[in-house]
Amino acid sequence: MIEVQHLAKCYGPTRAVDDLSFVVRPGKVTGFLGPNGAGKSTTLRLLLGLGRPDSGQALLFGKPYRELRDPLRHVGGLLEAKSTQRTRSAYHHLLWLARTHRIPEARVREVLAMVGLEEVAGRRTGGFSLGMEQRLGIAAALLGDPEILLLDEPVNGLDPEGVHWLRTLLKERAAAGRTVLLSSHLMNEMAVTADHLVIIGRGRLLADTSMEDFTSQHCRSVVRIRSYEPQRLCDVLRQAGAGAEEEPGGVLRVTGLESREVAQLARAHHIGYDELAGESTSLEEAFLEMTARAAQFTAGQGAGLDGRGGA
Numbered sequence: 001m002i003e004v005q006h007l008a009k010c011y012g013p014t015r016a017v018d019d020l021s022f023v024v025r026p027g028k029v030t031g032f033l034g035p036n037g038a039g040k041s042t043t044l045r046l047l048l049g050l051g052r053p054d055s056g057q058a059l060l061f062g063k064p065y066r067e068l069r070d071p072l073r074h075v076g077g078l079l080e081a082k083s084t085q086r087t088r089s090a091y092h093h094l095l096w097l098a099r100t101h102r103i104p105e106a107r108v109r110e111v112l113a114m115v116g117l118e119e120v121a122g123r124r125t126g127g128f129s130l131g132m133e134q135r136l137g138i139a140a141a142l143l144g145d146p147e148i149l150l151l152d153e154p155v156n157g158l159d160p161e162g163v164h165w166l167r168t169l170l171k172e173r174a175a176a177g178r179t180v181l182l183s184s185h186l187m188n189e190m191a192v193t194a195d196h197l198v199i200i201g202r203g204r205l206l207a208d209t210s211m212e213d214f215t216s217q218h219c220r221s222v223v224r225i226r227s228y229e230p231q232r233l234c235d236v237l238r239q240a241g242a243g244a245e246e247e248p249g250g251v252l253r254v255t256g257l258e259s260r261e262v263a264q265l266a267r268a269h270h271i272g273y274d275e276l277a278g279e280s281t282s283l284e285e286a287f288l289e290m291t292a293r294a295a296q297f298t299a300g301q302g303a304g305l306d307g308r309g310g311a
């Protein structure tokens, strides 16, 4: 459905997207994740035919966006908010879009109801909050009832109820066999929304994985134990193949063993302890580690200075 093949785009000395390839399949919500400046918006803009790649291709249904007939009926895109004519009402903004794409007027009312903007449909968009702008942008993306949705940071400005509503909407569309790609720089948001992840850093692909695999590969269990003999326990744990580091207050941070195994080893060696707690490293930590490593690697190569300039 969505294919990005060896895509590259530079802005002056900044390599925004660097030999990026991935495929997004229908029936899933795919999260497009990366820290600020990673190249997410640039990739989505290229997919939506805004700007030309330096090399490679960004394809929807096997074609560049510009070659699609009736694109709004096939692809709904949300880039940044505030792209409406400020003096037009929400209703007239959508009506104008519908008319220019031969979409029936009745659909305008339908999408306004879907995004919860019915009551303010007659108000000029100039007075809209960021959250209302986002809802209007999402309404525009849904107007042609497209098979593909491409949304850039759609939760920006939405209140918790709005975030929950959008999450449900995207999951429902994916469950109905549509293709949904949404970008974010927040792993925790993706953890509850996405089934699949495409992670980029400095314009390059870092991971293309199911959410389930990412979780099982990156979320290690960590056990913290406070012992009366931290040094001896540390040696015992290391001999058993675990990672053990001493933290202040006689606490050991242990990786590679479950809490039950740590407790068994301590007891077997008659080492007393008064606190034992197990936890998992969070997805957010795993994501930050991954992108920090990528940043160090590319900085080492002297690539990609972050300097946002004009259009």
Ligand SMILES: Nc1ncnc2c1ncn2[C@@H]1O[C@H](COP(=O)(O)OP(=O)(O)OP(=O)(O)O)[C@@H](O)[C@H]1O
Binding pocket: 011, 014, 015, 016, 017, 034, 035, 036, 037, 038, 039, 040, 041, 042, 043, 185, 305, 306, 307, 308, 309, 310, 311
């Ligand atoms: N029009 C532009 N002119 C110059 N540089 C640009 C332009 N657009 C993007 N860049 C640069 O390209 C890089 C990638 O930017 P992009 O906006 O695609 O990242 P992003 O992952 O969407 O980031 P964010 O989460 O902050 O929106 C950044 O270094 C950015 O400064």
